[in-house]
Amino acid sequence: MPTINQIRHANLLTLLKKTQNNQSELARRAFTTASHINSVINKRVRSDGGETGIGNDLARKLERGFDKPDGWMDQDHSVNIETLFGNLTPDEAEFLEMFLEVYRNGDLSEEKLDQAKKIMTVLMGNP
Numbered sequence: 001m002p003t004i005n006q007i008r009h010a011n012l013l014t015l016l017k018k019t020q021n022n023q024s025e026l027a028r029r030a031f032t033t034a035s036h037i038n039s040v041i042n043k044r045v046r047s048d049g050g051e052t053g054i055g056n057d058l059a060r061k062l063e064r065g066f067d068k069p070d071g072w073m074d075q076d077h078s079v080n081i082e083t084l085f086g087n088l089t090p091d092e093a094e095f096l097e098m099f100l101e102v103y104r105n106g107d108l109s110e111e112k113l114d115q116a117k118k119i120m121t122v123l124m125g126n127p
Contacts, residue, residue: 029065
């Protein structure tokens with residue numbers, strides 16, 4: 001089971017993708033500096049020997065900056081398709097993982113979800 005630091009770091013990388021990997025934009029939205037974000041992303045070693053991590057304050061700022069609910073940074077949003085669906089081909093697992101990641105991250109508006117459903121209907125051979 002991942003630690004809170006591992007979960008927060010993975011979620012930080014998810015938020016970074018939303019900025020097209022723009023650390024300055026991520027920092028702006030979290031009301032911090034780009035150098036701090038860079039240190040956290042790269043897990044820089046502090047003078048006391050520990051890694052630079054995401055504390056509660058930064059976690060909440062990131063949530064607010066990306067319109068996520070309180071506690072979102074503390075939750076594991078990774079998807080294990082095999083656990084959910086059993087044996088799948090690699091292509092099936094990849095497709096479902098991508099779809100669920102987009103859906104769970106809130107990147108799928110109602111309009112886009114409707115479009116995805118229409119595409120699936122066509123692919124299934126239904127008009």
